[in-house]
């Protein structure tokens with residue numbers, strides 16, 4: 001164990017980890033990161049196959065983002081956003097407001113969990129202002145929305161929420177979602193066969209319902225699952241007809257991950273509130289933005305002190321360095337035709353994951369949408385669920401094997417997935433395919 005790692009293990013409590021795992025598999029010492037690759041102290045180069053927790057949408061070290069950050073650093077780094085403004089935050093807000101019609105108001109915070117927390121608070125508060133007071137939330141099976149108490153409650157992953165169950169507000173979950181493996185699955189366009197059962201659950205939950213909270217189209221932490229665009233369209237129609245807010249958590253999906261700027265576009269719908277983070281600054285700096293409809297914003301607009309003031313405040317809301325990078329990132333998405341790249345690379349990614357499945361015979365339920373490909377491991381050591389997803393099980397072993405072969409391929413339990421930077425070229429996909437194949441074969445034969 002190197003000196004740095006032993007110092008690390010004395011003081012750094014790593015996220016989403018059982019620290020004891022690091023005895024057998026110490027943290028990797030990163031000395032640099034460029035494009036799709038991480039550079040380690042021992043000279044190894046790893047493909048960042050998970051875009052550093054799904055946020056490095058333009059890869060590491062993009063020169064335009066570095067220049068934008070450095071320009072802003074020469075001006076000012078951070079100023080309280082209450083009672084001040086500046087050209088960067090105004091420019092960014094104008095651009096974000098143009099992402100979806102009618103969502104013209106942007107509320108900033110520092111991370112994805114807080115963006116969802118803000119969205120949920122806005123929905124509750126809006127109902128209170130209206131005097132109706134609906135206060136229940138409905139979310140989707142296998143959903144994930146963050147780590148604060150309210151957002152944990154909105155998530156359906158026992159793994160993350162179980163220890164805190166007693167303090168989480170009750171949330172109902174819609175079950176039996178029409179999952180698909182690609183846009184060509186018949187349910188993608190038409191889920192009329194399963195809709196009545198879903199609608200019945202929605203109706204059962206209508207009393208006191210304030211909002212439905214969803215990850216549109218792609219559910220990340222719940223296992224990289226894709227569901228029907230037609231279902232999303234119907235859900236929007238139902239929420240609208242019933243006067244229930246729809247909150248779209250686009251923290252993972254926003255900025256091109258599924259092939260459209262927002263995943264809601266697959267269904268041609270606009271939610272009442274949209275949460276953005278991760279790709280917002282292309283993973284350079286922590287920032288989130290909650291886009292709010294004119295209607296909800298209007299409810300809060302009035303004289304101070306009459307219960308209409310949204311007093312949520314985070315110190316780093318609208319941080320100028322993050323805003324400058326986010327503004328530039330929007331230009332890069334456009335100038336480098338990132339959506340076009342995702343569309344062109346999609347079939348390459350899908351074919352590569354299919355080959356891994358065929359060569360190893362150890363993958364099932366292969367699926368691909370936009371710049372995400374995923375599948376479940378099958379064979380000895382699969383099918384377990386533990387708290388960290390990191391013990392002697394097959395998924396963790398595949399992850400370790402992949403690191404030794406040159407890819408940071410962090411699995412989600414038995415789910416193996418590729419979530420490369422959106423601008424990753426075919427040569428990176430091809431190398432990742434070889435590494436994934438060899439790693440699965442090493443673990444499962």
Ligand SMILES: Cc1ncc(COP(=O)(O)O)c(C=O)c1O
Pocket residue numbers: 054111112113114116144145146147215220221249250251252277278
């Ligand atoms: C869909 C979704 N919502 C919310 C979050 C929470 O974001 P953060 O980790 O920035 O708090 C995540 C993080 O992975 C996410 O994928």
